[in-house]
Amino acid sequence: MALEKITQVAGRGVYVPGDDLDTDRIIPARFMKCITFDGLGEFAFYDARAFAKEAGEVHPLDDLRFEGASILLSGSNFGCGSSREHAPQALCRFGIRAIIAESFAEIFFGNSITLGMPCVVASGEDIRSIAKLIESDPQAMLTLDLTEKKLSIADTDFPVTIADHAHEALVSGRWDAIADLLEGVDAVNERAASLPYMAA
Amino acid sequence: MHPLEFMSQTLLDKVWQAHTVRTLPNGATQLLIGTHLIHEVTSPQAFGMLRDLGLKVLYPKRTFATVDHIVPTDERVEPFSDELADAMIKALRKNCEESGITFFDLPTGKQGIVHIVGPEQGITQPGTTIACGDSHTSTHGAFGAIAFGIGTSQVRDVLATQTMALHKPKVRRINVNGKLAPGVYAKDVILHIIRKLGVNGGLGYAYEYGGTTFDAFTQEERMTVCNMSIEGGARVGYVNPDETTFEYLKGRPYSPKGGEWDAAVARWKAIASDHDASYDDVVTYDAAEIAPTVTWGINPGQAMFIHEKVPFPNEVPEKDRATAEEALAHMNLTSGVPIKGTKVDVAFLGSCTNGRLSDLQEVAKHLKGRKVREGVKAIVVPGSQGVASVAESMGLAEIFRDAGFEWRGAGCSMCLGMNPDKLVGDQLCASSSNRNFKGRQGSPTGRTMLMSPLMVAAAAVTGEISDAREVFGVN
Numbered sequence: 001m002a003l004e005k006i007t008q009v010a011g012r013g014v015y016v017p018g019d020d021l022d023t024d025r026i027i028p029a030r031f032m033k034c035i036t037f038d039g040l041g042e043f044a045f046y047d048a049r050a051f052a053k054e055a056g057e058v059h060p061l062d063d064l065r066f067e068g069a070s071i072l073l074s075g076s077n078f079g080c081g082s083s084r085e086h087a088p089q090a091l092c093r094f095g096i097r098a099i100i101a102e103s104f105a106e107i108f109f110g111n112s113i114t115l116g117m118p119c120v121v122a123s124g125e126d127i128r129s130i131a132k133l134i135e136s137d138p139q140a141m142l143t144l145d146l147t148e149k150k151l152s153i154a155d156t157d158f159p160v161t162i163a164d165h166a167h168e169a170l171v172s173g174r175w176d177a178i179a180d181l182l183e184g185v186d187a188v189n190e191r192a193a194s195l196p197y198m199a200a
Numbered sequence: 201m202h203p204l205e206f207m208s209q210t211l212l213d214k215v216w217q218a219h220t221v222r223t224l225p226n227g228a229t230q231l232l233i234g235t236h237l238i239h240e241v242t243s244p245q246a247f248g249m250l251r252d253l254g255l256k257v258l259y260p261k262r263t264f265a266t267v268d269h270i271v272p273t274d275e276r277v278e279p280f281s282d283e284l285a286d287a288m289i290k291a292l293r294k295n296c297e298e299s300g301i302t303f304f305d306l307p308t309g310k311q312g313i314v315h316i317v318g319p320e321q322g323i324t325q326p327g328t329t330i331a332c333g334d335s336h337t338s339t340h341g342a343f344g345a346i347a348f349g350i351g352t353s354q355v356r357d358v359l360a361t362q363t364m365a366l367h368k369p370k371v372r373r374i375n376v377n378g379k380l381a382p383g384v385y386a387k388d389v390i391l392h393i394i395r396k397l398g399v400n401g402g403l404g405y406a407y408e409y410g411g412t413t414f415d416a417f418t419q420e421e422r423m424t425v426c427n428m429s430i431e432g433g434a435r436v437g438y439v440n441p442d443e444t445t446f447e448y449l450k451g452r453p454y455s456p457k458g459g460e461w462d463a464a465v466a467r468w469k470a471i472a473s474d475h476d477a478s479y480d481d482v483v484t485y486d487a488a489e490i491a492p493t494v495t496w497g498i499n500p501g502q503a504m505f506i507h508e509k510v511p512f513p514n515e516v517p518e519k520d521r522a523t524a525e526e527a528l529a530h531m532n533l534t535s536g537v538p539i540k541g542t543k544v545d546v547a548f549l550g551s552c553t554n555g556r557l558s559d560l561q562e563v564a565k566h567l568k569g570r571k572v573r574e575g576v577k578a579i580v581v582p583g584s585q586g587v588a589s590v591a592e593s594m595g596l597a598e599i600f601r602d603a604g605f606e607w608r609g610a611g612c613s614m615c616l617g618m619n620p621d622k623l624v625g626d627q628l629c630a631s632s633s634n635r636n637f638k639g640r641q642g643s644p645t646g647r648t649m650l651m652s653p654l655m656v657a658a659a660a661v662t663g664e665i666s667d668a669r670e671v672f673g674v675n
Contacts, residue, residue, distance in 0.1 A: 017522075018522070018523070018526070019519070019520070019522065019523050020399055020400075020499050020523055022499070022635075022637045024616075024635070024637040024638070024639055024640050025637065025638060025639070028639050028644070029269075029616045029617060029618045029640075029642070030617065030618065030642065032241055032269075032618065033270060033282070033284035033285060033288065033618065034284065035244035035245065035248070035287060035288060035291050036244070036245055036248060037245055037352075047638070047639050047644040050644065051644065076400065076519075077399060077400040077403075077433070080399060080400065080433065080499075081335065081430075081431075081635060081637060082334075082335050082635075083242070083333060083334055083335040083337075083349035083350055083351055084241075084242065084351070085242065085245075085333075085351035085352040085353060086352075088351075103400060103403065105400070105403070105433065106403060106404070106433070106435050107335060107349055107350070107351065107430075107435060110350075110351065110354070111351035111352075111353065111354075114351065114353045114354070115353070163367075164227070165226055165227050165228055165367055168226045168227060169226045169228075172225070172226060174224075174225060174226045176353065177224065177226075177228070177357060177364070177365035178253070178353075178356065178357055178360065178361075180224045180225060180226075180230070180365070181224075181230055181357055181360070181361040181363050181364070181365060182255075182360065182361055184221050184222050184224075184230050184361070184363065185258070185361060187221045187222050187230075188221050188230075188232060188258070188361060188362055188363055191219070191220075191221045191232050192232060192234075192259070192362065194218075195218065195219075195232070195234060196460075196463070196464070196467070197234060197325060197327075197328055197456075197464075198232075198234050198259075198262065
């Protein structure tokens with residue numbers, strides 16, 4: 001199962017500020033009553049967007065200036081909480097293709113990489129600078145270059161980091177592990193037979 | 201293997217080594233997952249992916265299912281009035297039947313929250329690897345298992361290959377030493393740890409809990425702590441197995457029997473961390489410093505002792521200030537005011553954190569003869585049908601009902617509001633659950649304060665956040 005080698009993501013950006021944006025915030029549990037991931041996109045950040053509307057404000061994801069943005073920027077510990085893959089699925093189906101944050105919660109990070117959606121880390125200062133550039137020119141194109149580990153916007157480069165294993169998985173087209181795991185099934189059976197609780 | 205090769209290893213090292221299948225081309229470990237637990241929310245898409253790929257479940261006997269998130273806790277007759285919930289339980293039933301997976305379904309008397317059912321059935325065992333599409337899978341670490349919360353694509357991976365691609369975490373040893381004061385519980389210990397280390401302090405780490413406080417803990421208390429490891433950012437949390445663990449497991453339906461029991465105990469003893477094991481980090485806390493704790497904010501690290509005042513944003517570290525302001529606005533709390541006395545609308549006793557028999561016993565002991573304050577909605581949701589039936593036979597249900605609590609059927613219930621049990625509007629809930637995220641309990645403006653089960657009961661009785669030690673004369 002050959003997968004696309006993800007070396008670059010280009011698109012416009014949108015900044016959703018805040019630290020510890022948890023997976024209940026990204027997709028409230030009541031929208032997980034489903035047996036497929038189809039249609040989850042419209043529920044991304046549903047309550048936060050509704051709150052903004054009620055308060056007469058516009059959530060960045062509803063701001064027409066950023067419509068069609070595919071690179072999401074946020075704060076630290078993004079995606080903390082539940083292991084629900086519904087969270088990255090909702091963002092992906094909303095149109096997000098890459099996320100830049102100060103740090104990511106571990107399960108969310110792994111789930112996102114498995115979907116081929118890079119999650120890269122930048123400093124808070126750089127993220128705020130990029131957010132300013134997006135704010136002043138929402139049409140500006142961002143390019144996330146995974147080979148060079150940098151994010152470029154308006155002739156400015158910002159360094160980004162990503163765990164080596166995730167980087168390798170994305171650029172080599174092995175971000176969904178299933179094919180590699182299936183190749184090891186003989187070794188799996190051998191290992192399982194060596195463990196009394198599995199053999200029982 | 202020569203015994204010396206096992207010297208200076210942590211339990212995590214040993215379990216990892218025993219379950220490593222091979223190194224994958226991207227450098228990840230293909231790790232064997234001995235036990236896979238599934239439920240109705242995060243598995244249907246995984247079975248769909250299997251069908252799309254033309255794959256079958258490789259080890260159906262090593263996957264166990266239950267239904268917990270969406271089940272109603274009052275009217276449990278099918279079809280459920282919520283059509284989506286009904287479709288989810290039927291999908292799970294069908295997937296289990298087709299694949300030959302054991303399903304602890306509603307009529308079995310064994311249904312319950314997945315993290316309560318696994319230990320209760322003796323499926324959760326020391327030295328094993330466990331995965332489940334739920335972040336509170338870390339609960340099973342209380343038995344010295346390495347247990348991972350996983351996403352749906354990984355549920356697919358485990359179904360198809362009984363393995364996952366993983367990277368070995370670092371290990372932080374967390375010691376808590378000494379005796380907890382009366383009225384201070386395991387829940388207070390984990391809330392304290394998260395408050396100290398932060399909600400992302402555990403990123404990249406497995407937490408190994410130990411010290412004399414943990415040595416003295418019951419198996420159920422250890423589960424409460426391990427359960428909330430993920431709230432501190434650690435995907436995995438565990439306690440080394442000991443006699444308390446073996447005693448708990450003996451005689452359970454899936455525990456080893458007869459001659460196999462002694463062999464298993466010998467293996468389990470050997471899997472514990474060596475005395476001279478080295479850790480990537482070590483922190484130590486004194487049990488005597490911990491008081492009954494409640495959360496005041498919108499993440500579990502925003503916690504305080506019951507006798508403290510609601511913080512001012514400038515009292516928290518600068519990087520946490522914006523979140524603190526957001527939390528105070530959401531919670532509608534005033535800085536500088538004692539947290540004690542905050543009016544409570546709902547009291548929720550249950551969840552995979554605190555829905556076990558010992559939680560209900562401890563509360564019932566003190567609640568007997570007391571009444572829930574008028575205007576407070578109080579519900580008890582036993583963690584499993586097993587917990588419910590024992591509690592009923594012990595007379596606990598009656599004590600709760602007499603006090604004015606609603607006695608419900610087993611499930612996740614108001615911990616996350618995926619069933620009909622939800623907060624309404626901006627109700628404030630004293631909750632024994634694990635997350636106080638905005639909207640967590642089913643109402644976008646609902647407010648959650650996390651605390652121990654007895655503190656929930658104290659709030660129910662007084663109608664406000666209270667010190668359970670004063671309300672129930674615990675000393």
